[in-house]
Amino acid sequence: RDVRCAALADMVTGLQTAAPWDGPTGITPPQDKGAARWEGSPEENVQMLRAALHLAGASQVGAMELNDHMLQIFDKGAVVFEDIEKGTQDEKKVYHIPQKAKYIITYTIQQNYMQSVYQLREDEAYPGKLAMPMPLGRPAIHRAYGDGRYTEWQAMRFVKNLGYHAYKAGVTTNVALGIFSGLGEQGRATYMMSPRYGLMNRITNYIITDLPLAPTAPIDFGGTKFCETCMRCAEKCPSDALGQQKEPTWDIGPGNRSGYRGWRVDWLKCIEIGAPSRCGVCHTLCPFNHPSEGIIHPVVRAVSATTPVFDSFFASMDRVFAYAEPKSHEDLEAWWTRDLNNWKPDNTHGAGTFKW
Known part of the structure; x- marks a missing residue:
């Protein structure tokens, strides 16, 4: 094991502590300073958040309204919405959130x-598989989690400085958040995906x-359909x-939640080898990961969305190349002596189109 790689992974671990559940402290909302809080239409507010959170490191931003259906995303008994002015947490660790806070901002960290x-x-x-990961690739995961905490601080501060509440509590099914708000x-x-x-x-x-916030609708870009024949990760x-x-x-299968039709993982098998926290095989193999500046990749994405008959062929070509x-x-x-003047994978938050 290369100690350089282990040190590199640890270098980007814990880049930022998580923000308090009710947002960073020390913020005085504009209405308490004699100014009016921000007032925009729900559509304008979503566009505003996309612009601001992109600068903070969010690759995508969506929104949901908390109706009775969406409330099922919350962990059972974790959150209570009440007619109160400010959120609190009781001695049983239950979060009490104002009823007027009925919107969710969703965003992804790439x-x-x-x-x-x-x-x-x-x-x-x-044999025939890929093994548990090389440590040189682990900083990609740790850096993304660190970036996520940094983005969370900025996003919650932004919302509170507009004169509104910002809470993060009671939801562990983060994949469902992205799907319901149209991010993938x-x-x-x-x-x-x-x-x-x-x-x-x-x-x-x-x-x-x-x-x-104006809710952003779920999408169908052909991704789930593509997975029916691809099998690269499996x-x-x-x-x-x-x-x-x-x-x-x-x-349901071992270790899965019930109540939805979707893909399932045998989490007991996954955990037996120390995954998923220590394994990067499945998410790294996805053909939709490939950089857009390769001329064929945007074509594949477009065709997959409209003509799934080619999905198996595209997955086979992924293997061939x-x-x-x-x-x-x-x-x-x-990697340790690479020419940094010509190294494409680096990125800068808010810098525009991501060029690999």
């Missing part, structure tokens, strides 16, 4: 795909607020935890 592929390796212990679809690996970033959406985070999973069924299912293959020893060593 993971660096090019760095992620440095996780992949082969091992005789997993569920993929075979159970994570949310988007047409632009594939499975490189490391986190779908959220803020509960009373800032009026065939290389070291624990054989990913199902190879033809279509999404109502069957050897995307997301394990790096050689020489490639791993070369």
Whole structure:
């Protein structure tokens, strides 16, 4: 094990502590300073958040209204919405949130795909599969979580400085948040996949607020349909935890929640080998991860959305062109001496189109 890689992964772990559940403290809303709080239409507010949160590091932003159906996303007994002015938490750790805070802002944090592929390796212990990851690729995951905390602080501060409440409490099904607010679809690996970033959406985070928001509708870009025939993640999973069924299912399977038709993972198998927290195989292999500046990749995305008969062919070509293959020893060593003036995978928050 290369101590440099272990040190690199630890370097970007815990970049920012999580924001308090009711947002960063020390903020005086404009109405308490003799000014009017921001007043915009629900549609204007969503566009405003997209612009602001992009600068803060969010790759996508959506919105939901908390009707009776959407309230089912919350963990049972974790949150109570009441006619109160300000949110509180009681001695039983139950969150009490004002009824007027009936909107949810959703946003995703993108993971660096090019760095992620440095996780992949082969091992005789997993014939025909990929093994548990190389440490050189782990910073991509840790950095994304650190970025997520940093973005969370900024997003909640922004909302509170507009003169509105910002809460984060009671939801652990972050994939459902992204799907219901139109940021992507569920993929075979159970994570949310988007047409632009594939499975490189490391986190779908959220803020509960009373800032009026126009809900963003769920989308169908052909991603879930693509997963029916692709099988890239399932065939290389070291624990054989990913199902190879033809279509999404109502069957729960080990360690899954009930109540929805979707892809399922055998989480007990996954956990047996120390995953998912230590495994980056399935999300790194998704063909929708590939950079858009390759001329064929936007074409594949567009065709998959309208003509799924080609999905199996596209997945086969992904194998032929050897995307997301394990790096050689020489490639791993070369990372440490790479030409940074021409290194494409780096990105800057809010800088515009992401060029790999």
